[in-house]
């Protein structure tokens with residue numbers, strides 16, 4: 030239990046404890062070694078899958094745990110709080126939401142029970158492209174209908190976990206942008222079976238990054254995708270992708286809260302035990318106050334994550350709260366990471382303290398899955414009614 034854990038009521042306590050026990054089998058040395066080798070945490074992901082955590086959000090009717098979003102958030106938060114990295118598999122929890130909400134009954138019956146049982150991995154989500162960036166509707170990957178198939182050509186970038194997934198949810202254009210009235214129209218979502226596709230029109234190349242993230246670039250060269258793998262209606266894909274984003278943002282925000290708690294725990298412990306000038310460094314307010322400030326900011330962000338989750342679970346519109354939760358939580362974890370390094374002095378940079386690794390890992394969330402600027406722009410335009418900027 031962390032130093033601050035006692036002060037705060039925590040939901041889903043039993044799940045939290047069970048996840049913490051599972052994480053204890055994968056200590057820091059495990060993550061450190063993988064980080065050094067940029068290797069995938071297969072054993073950890075396997076253990077999480079077997080325990081059913083990655084199927085938390087799949088309804089019981091399809092073999093999942095049928096848990097609410099708040100429980101999924103607790104699972105991911107706890108992984109981060111214990112020093113692990115849920116980025117290796119967090120998408121398995123929410124990418125299936127596209128199939129669940131917009132897939133046909135046949136698609137759901139075919140895929141969801143297999144995903145829930147851990148026999149099929151749906152971990153890859155191909156939206157971002159090198160030339161369009163954040164301007165999603167400018168993406169160029171094109172799926173042309175040809176009989177009972179679509180023929181896909183184009184390229185994705187930052188398709189995380191593609192090498193460790195059987196299926197990919199792919200967003201592609203099916204009507205050229207010039208031929209649609211609204212730029213959000215004419216995009217479609219496909220469930221691509223990468224087991225058949227690799228070497229038959231699909232090429233995956235890993236991208237080495239500043240943290241261990243198993244991300245890739247993916248090339249489509251006349252890849253044939255059966256028309257039955259189209260999700261929902263052709264041309265409506267942008268709406269389907271958007272509908273999953275609130276859950277994704279809330280879950281990533283929960284991970285950032287877990288990271289922030291880990292950094293605050295570590296900084297507090299080190300400030301108490303490290304003695305310089307004959308007294309613990311934590312006795313100096315110059316060391317205490319930044320940690321206290323990071324704690325206050327983490328708690329404020331955590332309340333926003335809870336508010337977004339509450340609205341989501343009540344079926345209310347939670348776009349603004351989910352976006353703010355993601356931004357505030359990513360800011361809180363980034364700040365806590367910085368404070369943790371500073372508190373550790375030189376040792377903050379040593380691999381064996383794990384602080385530098387977690388610092389690199391949590392930095393990502395200022396940029397992905399949506400960057401801070403885009404959240405501010407959403408708030409400015411949609412909440413405050415300021416003029417549209419792009």
Ligand SMILES: Cc1cc2nc3c(=O)[nH]c(=O)nc-3n(C[C@H](O)[C@H](O)[C@H](O)COP(=O)(O)OP(=O)(O)OC[C@H]3O[C@@H](n4cnc5c(N)ncnc54)[C@H](O)[C@@H]3O)c2cc1C
Nearest residue numbers: 154155156157162163187188189242397398399400402419
């Ligand atoms: C490790 C990693 C994993 C990822 N995993 C996935 C994945 O699995 N699937 C997937 O589809 N994508 C993934 N992404 C992509 C991620 O979602 C994008 O990197 C992110 O949305 C930003 O897009 P971009 O990199 O193209 O930046 P750009 O759009 O090129 O933007 C660059 C910078 O400019 C800013 N900017 C752009 N336009 C504006 C504007 N109008 N006003 C103000 N600022 C602006 C942005 O905020 C950003 O800071 C991943 C990225 C990384 C790094």
